[in-house]
Amino acid sequence: MNEGIDISVEFGGLRLGNPVFTASGTSGYADELGEFMDMDRLGGFITKSITAKPRKGNATPRIVETDAGMLNAIGLANIGVERFVEEKLPILGKMKAAVFVNVAGETIEEYLTVVERLANEERIAGFELNISCPNVEKGGITFGTDPELVKEISSAVKNACGAKMLMVKLTPSVTDISVIARAAVEAGADALSLINTFTAMVIDIKTQRPVLANRTGGLSGPAIKPIAVYLVNKVYKEVAKERGIPILGMGGIRTASDAVEFIIAGASAVAVGTASFIEPGCAARIIEGIRKYCVEHNISNIKELVGSVSQ
């Protein structure tokens, strides 16, 4: 009934029909959720992490449920960039949503291989850089926890991605996320997405072993939402706002109210992650809910809401 209400947003130079994305790793390569919702209704779509070579992923168990959340340690299982181009890009090319390819790797070279392969593909709008991966050349330190490494990888990718948009996805497992955000923006990031999952652990008290084969995994779901809202607001205030850098906010969103909360905190757009596992058509319901919110609160442009939380 609110179909005609305009909730389009501008996101780093892109005009999106609405501010809702599906998050990386929770919506497949392309149209996997298509049986549950009309994918063309999405504002944006982010692929699962793509690496230079195919990856088998971790042994099982790869997930475990926690209170109001879940841990995952999939191990970046994916078909690799070549098969991605061949099998998935044609499907993505038909989608109306702005398509971002999430890129991961263990060396800067690996990231660049993926980005260079895709930089001239008309069918994608940009890249989301997954910097929550261990850097094997630097003794396994996570790229995203060291501002120098973030600068190095962001500027290398920015140079390789041509006219495509570069969005850097921040890990919350750091002392000060604004330091990392600033490093990414100074190196040329056009947008920031936050937050990725929190490194976490569940132990089976009967066997005294971690439940996940990988020992640790990333915590996602409603449990992390208030922290995500806080971090989005922090990065918005301390880094993004003055530089005009849009934030894609995420972390535990499962309702339109959650989405609006992130926007008020400072996100220009939001992504639905874990909730898609439980309700695969969740993103479409959230889009409708945002429209309804705008009608009820007399908001004619979503932009008015971004970062509107009182000081």
Add this chain to the structure above:
Amino acid sequence: MVCGFMKGFCEVVMGQEYGSSSKGEFRAVVSSNRQIGISFYRLTLEFSGAGAEAFDGFGPGQFVQLDVSGAALPPVERIPDELADAARREILLRRPFSFTDVTREGDKTVADLLYCVVGPATLRMTTFKAGDSVSVVGPLGNGFSVPEGKKKAFLVFGGMGTAPMQHLAKVLAWDEKERDIEVVAFAGAKSVHALPFEGRMDEISQQLGFSIREFAKYTIESMVATDDGSSGFHGPVTDCFLEWLKENKPSVEEAIIYSCGPEAMLGKVAEIAKERNIDCQVSLERRMACGIGVCQSCAVECRVEGSSETVYKMCCEDGPVFDAREVVF
């Protein structure tokens, strides 16, 4: 197709496959939720409209993802001590279940689900009552198939592995009636109390007979095996099955084994099948978040034909039923 690994093979003997309808999220209405024995329940769900159509085509071995996050806890005095801590947990993810029976009744499709109370989700499920509405995602995955030329089917299962086997028994006995496939069921459990069947399971003989009501109603004979000997054969169900095979020596080409249950049992069944060159389909279980091929959590290590390498297939989309030769146990 469940046996991509055996592709050439399957092209020759392609038989009947079940489960062709497209998946979706549907509402079902609970029509009953009946306790069986100490810790088993049989939940009956009714689908109408598009759900009735979708689940009419639900094949044996396929599964659904049930949302139980909204279900209430039973009263404190009905929570077993060993689940007191688990009862405090909140449910986020859906839970996968297969159906034991699916029946079209006019414009409705009625499906039965067997569950055992083992954790926070199944504990909550005990409070489902007639009239409650439940969100169901399905039908999911690839179920069992019945290759052509098969004359004997052995159902070998342990514990809750009986659930899809009862559905398969019905399909073999009724839908495949004209093929006249002889079916024998082998049911295993730790002890008599862990046998999820109705009736007096402590009075079962060690002989093949119509001892399990749930299979007898399809004129299928069964044997029961318990680890502690409290019912039927004393020992693992795989030993019981092996003894029967040795005595009866069925024709290998005409036989097929269907199995569901604990992974160690499935591995043993796969070994028995391989040694005798009998076709075997196993239904696997994995922790899964989505059930629709997105989260990639339910990985199953599978062999690659003509290579020593292995790949991970997804239990939800490539399975949950696999050709036993393909799976690395």
